[in-house]
Amino acid sequence: MAGSSLAASDGAEPDALAALSALLADELARCNRTIVQRMESPVPLIPRLAAHLVAAGGKRIRPLLTLAAARLAGYPGAGEGRGAERHIQLAACVEFIHTATLLHDDVVDESALRRGLASANAVFGNQAPVLVGDFLFARAFQIMVKDGSLRVLGILSDAAATIAEGEVLQLAIQNDLDTPESRYLEVIDGKTAALFAAACQVGAVLGESSPAEERALAEYGRNLGMAFQLTDDALDYAAEQSDLGKTVGDDFREGKVTLPVLFAFSGGDAAERAFWKRAIEEGTQAAGDLPRALSLLERHGAIAATLARAEEFAGAAHRALALFAPSPLKARLTALTDFAVHRRR
C-alpha cells in the first residue's frame, strides 16, 4: 500500500498544529469571530455560502501563521486579552484571500468535496462560488485599507497576483507529464507557498521586525507552504478518505499532474508511461486504474520521493527560525515543520 510510506511518521508529533492553535487560542477565537462578522453582507447568499466553507472548518493555518509571526516579531498587540486588533484583522484577511482561492479552485477543478463536505460548487453551482470568491477578495482589501498599511497591502496584493499566476501555470502544465520537477515546484510556490510566506511576513511587518527577521519569517512561511503542499500531493494517493477529508485519488481522477505522478512517469517503462498518458493526459480512465496507479507509485517510490522533497522544505523552514530566541512559540512553529510532512491528513 502506498499508505505504508507514512508509517515512519508514527513517532512524530501529530498535534503540532493543535498545539500552536492552543497557544494562540484567544487570538484565533477572535480571528474566527472577525471572519464571521466580516463576511456579513446585505446579500444573504454571501454569508450563507461563506458559512458553508467556514462550517467545513479548515485548519486555519494561514491566519495562525499571521498571529504567530506577529507575536514572534514582538507586535505589541499580540498576546492574550490585549486590546490591539491589527493582527486579528489581517489574519482574517489572509483567510479571506485563501477562501476566495478555494472557491475559485473548486470551480476550476469541478471538485465534489472540500474539507470533507460537499464543495461549494457542488451545492451552489459554479456561479455563486465565483462571485462570492470575488466578494471575499474585495472584502480582504477593504480590511487592509482600514488597517492602513501600504506595506501590508503591497505584500498581500503581490501574493494574490502570484497565486493567480501559479494557478494559471498549473493549468498550463495540466496535460504535460514531461513537466520538469523544477517547473512543478514553481507552480506550488505560487499557488500555495506565496500566501504562507505573505501570512508570516504580514505578522513580521506588524511587529516592526528587522529586515532580517522579516525575511526569515517569510522564508519560514514559504518553505512550510511547500512542505504542506507536497505532503498533500502525497496524501492524495496515500491517506485514508476519512482522514483526508477528500476522496483518495481525487487528483488522479481529475487528471492532475502532481509530483508523485511526475516521478512515477519519468521512472516508468513504455507500458507504464502509456498508462499515465492515457489516464492523466487523455483523462480516459477505467475501473482498476487507481489501484494500478497506486501500485506504480509504490514501485517507483514516488510517494516516498515526494515526501523526501517535502522534508527538505520542512528543514529549510526549520532553519529559517534560527535567528529567533528560544520560546514556547518558536518551539511550536518548529514542530509545525515536522507536522507538515508527518501527518495523515
Next chain:
Amino acid sequence: MAGSSLAASDGAEPDALAALSALLADELARCNRTIVQRMESPVPLIPRLAAHLVAAGGKRIRPLLTLAAARLAGYPGAGEGRGAERHIQLAACVEFIHTATLLHDDVVDESALRRGLASANAVFGNQAPVLVGDFLFARAFQIMVKDGSLRVLGILSDAAATIAEGEVLQLAIQNDLDTPESRYLEVIDGKTAALFAAACQVGAVLGESSPAEERALAEYGRNLGMAFQLTDDALDYAAEQSDLGKTVGDDFREGKVTLPVLFAFSGGDAAERAFWKRAIEEGTQAAGDLPRALSLLERHGAIAATLARAEEFAGAAHRALALFAPSPLKARLTALTDFAVHRRR
C-alpha cells in the same frame, strides 16, 4: 419591431463617446499602453487571454471617466503631453477591475459572445478566465499600492465588494419574475453603476476636489452607469446583432430577469405571465419564443418604459455636473449622458 422604440434617437448625437475619446486621445493612448504593459506576466497564458479581451476592444468608458474626472477636477498631471502618470495608471486599474468582472461574468453566464467576438470562456474554457480574472484583480491592487493613495484603494476596494454583491444579488433574483423594480435597480446599481461612480471619484481624488465636487463626480458616474445598463437591457431586445456586438435576445435565451421583462410580466395577462414563467423562470424555450417575447415587450411598451427610466438617470447625471464651470470637457461629459440612452449599441 421592438427596435422601433429607438427610432426617436436618430437625431441625438451618436458620437459623444468618440468625441470624449478624441478630447482625451493622448491620455487614452497612454492608458491603453499601460494596460498592455501591466497585464504582462511570466505565465504566457495570462497576457494571451487578456489580449483576447483587449483585442475585442470595448469602449473603455470607465478609464475615460477616470481621465475626464481627473482633468475636470484639476489634477495637475491631466492634459496632453504632461509627465504625471497617476490618472493613467489608475484608469488602467479601473479597466482591469472591469475586465476581471467581465471574465467572471462570462463564466457565470456561459456567454458565447463578448464584444462581438467569441467570449474568453468559449475559447479557453471556464478555468483560465476565472484565474486570469483573479490575476487582473490582484494586478489592479498592485497598481493602486504603487500609486500609494489609501483613499483610492478604499474607493476601489469598496466598489469591488459592491460589484460582487450586485452580481450575487442578480443570481438571487434570477428566477423571480416578481422582483420589484426597486430591487432590480439595486442589482444594477451594484453590478454596473458602482464602478462608474468609483471611476469618476478616483479622478476627483487625484484633482483634490472639494468634497462637493467629489460627490458630484461620483453621482455623475453612478447615474451614467445606471443609464448605460438600463439601455443595454433594452438594446438586448432591440438592437441589430451586428450593432450590438452580441447576440440579440441573449438575455432572453439565458433566462435573465431584466427590467423590460419585469415590465412585460407585471403588465401581462395570465397567459402571458405563464409564457414568461416558462421561458425565463423555468428556462424552457422553443422556436418562436423570442419573436413572441419581442411582441409582448412591444405590446406593453416595456422597451420604451425601460428607456424612460434610463432617461431619468441620464438626467440626474447631467444635473450632477451643474457645479462645474462650462468647458469643452464638461460639454463632452454632458453629451455622454444623452449618448448613454440614445445609441444603437
